[in-house]
Amino acid sequence: MKKNVMTFLGGKGWCIALLAAMPFASFAQKPNWQNLDLQADSTFGISTEKAYNELLKGKKSVPVIVAVLDGGVEIDHEDLKAVIWLNKKEKAGNGKDDDKNGYIDDVHGWNFLGSSKGSINHETLELTRLVRRDNAKFANADATSVKASELPAFEAYQKNKAELEKKLEEAKIGLERFSGIKNAIDAVVKKIGKTQPTRADFEAFKPTDDMETNIQRIMVNQLKNTSFEDFYKKQIEPGYDHFKQQVEYNLNLDYDPRGIVGDDPNNSKERFYGNNDVTGPDAKHGSHVAGIIGAVRTNDLGIKGVANNVIIMGVRNTPNGDERDKDVANSIRYAVDNGAKVINMSFGKSYSWDKAIVDEAVKYAVSKDVLLVHAAGNDNNNLEVESNFPDPEYLGGGKAASWITVGASAWTNDGQIKANFSNYGKTKVDVFAPGVDINSTVPGSKYEKLSGTSMAAPVVAGLAALIRSYYPKLKAVEVKDIILKSVVKVNQSVEIRTETDVKTVPFSDLCVTGGIVNAYNALKLAAEYKK
Numbered sequence: 001m002k003k004n005v006m007t008f009l010g011g012k013g014w015c016i017a018l019l020a021a022m023p024f025a026s027f028a029q030k031p032n033w034q035n036l037d038l039q040a041d042s043t044f045g046i047s048t049e050k051a052y053n054e055l056l057k058g059k060k061s062v063p064v065i066v067a068v069l070d071g072g073v074e075i076d077h078e079d080l081k082a083v084i085w086l087n088k089k090e091k092a093g094n095g096k097d098d099d100k101n102g103y104i105d106d107v108h109g110w111n112f113l114g115s116s117k118g119s120i121n122h123e124t125l126e127l128t129r130l131v132r133r134d135n136a137k138f139a140n141a142d143a144t145s146v147k148a149s150e151l152p153a154f155e156a157y158q159k160n161k162a163e164l165e166k167k168l169e170e171a172k173i174g175l176e177r178f179s180g181i182k183n184a185i186d187a188v189v190k191k192i193g194k195t196q197p198t199r200a201d202f203e204a205f206k207p208t209d210d211m212e213t214n215i216q217r218i219m220v221n222q223l224k225n226t227s228f229e230d231f232y233k234k235q236i237e238p239g240y241d242h243f244k245q246q247v248e249y250n251l252n253l254d255y256d257p258r259g260i261v262g263d264d265p266n267n268s269k270e271r272f273y274g275n276n277d278v279t280g281p282d283a284k285h286g287s288h289v290a291g292i293i294g295a296v297r298t299n300d301l302g303i304k305g306v307a308n309n310v311i312i313m314g315v316r317n318t319p320n321g322d323e324r325d326k327d328v329a330n331s332i333r334y335a336v337d338n339g340a341k342v343i344n345m346s347f348g349k350s351y352s353w354d355k356a357i358v359d360e361a362v363k364y365a366v367s368k369d370v371l372l373v374h375a376a377g378n379d380n381n382n383l384e385v386e387s388n389f390p391d392p393e394y395l396g397g398g399k400a401a402s403w404i405t406v407g408a409s410a411w412t413n414d415g416q417i418k419a420n421f422s423n424y425g426k427t428k429v430d431v432f433a434p435g436v437d438i439n440s441t442v443p444g445s446k447y448e449k450l451s452g453t454s455m456a457a458p459v460v461a462g463l464a465a466l467i468r469s470y471y472p473k474l475k476a477v478e479v480k481d482i483i484l485k486s487v488v489k490v491n492q493s494v495e496i497r498t499e500t501d502v503k504t505v506p507f508s509d510l511c512v513t514g515g516i517v518n519a520y521n522a523l524k525l526a527a528e529y530k531k
Helices: 016-021 048-054 126-138 148-192 199-204 210-222 228-250 284-294 325-337 355-367 453-470 476-485 519-530
Strands: 064-070 109-111 310-316 342-345 371-375 403-409 431-434 438-442 446-450 493-497 502-506
Touching: 048 453, 048 519, 064 284, 064 325, 064 453, 109 325, 126 148, 148 199, 148 210, 148 228, 199 210, 210 228, 284 310, 284 438, 284 446, 284 453, 310 325, 310 453, 325 342, 325 355, 342 453, 355 371, 371 453, 371 476, 403 453, 403 476, 431 453, 438 453, 453 476, 453 519, 476 519
Parallel strands: 064 310, 064 342, 109 310, 342 371, 371 403, 403 431
Antiparallel strands: 438 446, 493 502
16 A cells, blocks of 8 residues: 555544644755765754765766656656667557567556556555455354365454454544544635645634634644644545545445456456556556656756666556555565666555465566565554564565665654564665655656655665666676665664553664664675775
């Protein structure tokens, strides 16, 4: 599921009092902070600019294809169009499979969520699909009527159904509360008589009841460092839309958009379906990811990607909901077969329908010397305890050798460096990378700050591509080894906050390396590998 910053969501604990207490204004971090240097810039970036200035000047590089497996990439964005992958073996628009790879007119990549009828936008969660699948068999069953051989499956169904019902109830409560907040703010704004009221307008407002008094106090507090438009657009609307999407689509057993694709969703071996629309109906997330990796660094537009000689291949497999294992597996195979040397996967889910088919695709990528980079997830979970799929551990044993799992960090060198939403795990997450308020490309040739491990993973994917570009003889497993060995260690404790508890743990307990990736250190180490 595509997940950006979720810190504005309070779940069942969300209320107006919480809204009043939370500082929503953007922090004053430096532009391009993810590429800055801790010593030179007092910002815990990955020292990309330092690497370009001191290590890479005058050096030759080769282009590296990076596949962005996501919800879509805007291929004509002003800061991306020069780096979008072009399948030179395919003739655009002729309706033929010129390169005989099974995908007609795949000029810039492929979309496994569509057909000639259009493309999926919203989808259910994997949990919803599992319950819907098992309802046919177990809806009217109990422990006494189920065969002994089916008892484990029945118990899993009961657990999943209870979890789905719990999530749906929480989403309904969240939607009701956000609707109340949204409607109350809208009513006060209507009385003020301005579409974009200022802090002074709210201060001058004369409330007539307790609700209006609360809204006035909240807005006066929230608009100290931001505009009403930014506050409403970045906090109120996303919160309302999130819960509305959960209730209407993600957790709705009656919602199933897969018919638009025309495949057999239960046949994981099916390979050839979809369309060539790599942008899709919502390319915000994937475009943002692509820009972090490789937005043009030399055009004086927008932002600077981590890597300066990459080619972005868009492969659409992630809807606004949970991705399907079948689509994940096919996306990995498509990327590998079409030359990708790095695959970015800024998606994840708590349940897996067919992990075996994904494992097969991952093994295939590893065998073809491809590095896979995966976001750790945004639920503030310990992955030693909670699952996040896909993962590098194979069913039956073994682990993907060229796989990196990435948590998200902030720019401050203190106890707040772990992004408060980021998943973690001493043996499950490999490294951390910048993932808070990252400015990058979004549709319409625009730019926006987003947060999430979805933003941290492409920082690492960009670094991997940078290394492979300047040191093309290095293998994927060597690039992973370089990235992990060259981190800047975080020698301090950080806070882990949950709904019920706050604990302080050493940063070294959050991931395998205990550090933040660093381009300067990695490129120096890569030079030693070359020798």
